[in-house]
Amino acid sequence: MLKLFKEIRKAGDATTGYPFEPLAMPAGFRGKPEHNEKLCIACGACAIACPANAITMDLNDDQSYVAWDISYGRCIFCGRCQEVCPLFAIELTTDFELAVLNKADLSESCAYEVARCAVCGKPYAAAKEVDYARRVLKSVGGPAAADVGKLDECLACRRREDARAFQAQARTEGGAR
Numbered sequence: 001m002l003k004l005f006k007e008i009r010k011a012g013d014a015t016t017g018y019p020f021e022p023l024a025m026p027a028g029f030r031g032k033p034e035h036n037e038k039l040c041i042a043c044g045a046c047a048i049a050c051p052a053n054a055i056t057m058d059l060n061d062d063q064s065y066v067a068w069d070i071s072y073g074r075c076i077f078c079g080r081c082q083e084v085c086p087l088f089a090i091e092l093t094t095d096f097e098l099a100v101l102n103k104a105d106l107s108e109s110c111a112y113e114v115a116r117c118a119v120c121g122k123p124y125a126a127a128k129e130v131d132y133a134r135r136v137l138k139s140v141g142g143p144a145a146a147d148v149g150k151l152d153e154c155l156a157c158r159r160r161e162d163a164r165a166f167q168a169q170a171r172t173e174g175g176a177r
Helices: 002-011 045-049 080-084 127-140 142-152 155-176
Strands: 033-035 055-059 065-071 090-092 107-116 123-126
Touching: 033 065, 045 055, 045 080, 080 090, 107 127, 123 127, 127 142
Parallel strands: none
Antiparallel strands: 033 090, 055 065, 065 107, 107 123
């Protein structure tokens, strides 16, 4: 019997000391998503990719800002939001203990200003997303940088302007023959 206890002692503990000491998580563990508000451009890719609809983006009543919300109670920790984020503004942490006393504590939200069309005045995108697109186009240069002015217009106004330009070009080419 004494020999058995010596063998057990030599083998060590088979379990961890959790919850009295932190539990080491393996690499690639998918825990609570952490949203970095400063990096986020409010493009909505995470909200579209979320299979559980835990992430939502909605315009407020007066359409002056878009609200980004995440409900950790709905989150299935799949990691799709992290995969599709173009600027790595969402990162899955190793935090898995999400027990709360109040359901409202299981959600986070932030708001982003909305850009309005220079022609018709309708809201069309998050201002941070438009600024990001402007910086990218300017850094690319060439013909892409010539389209930077169109970023201040909504899609409907851009289509209308492109149709007018196409008609004018067709008239010019038709008269030149």
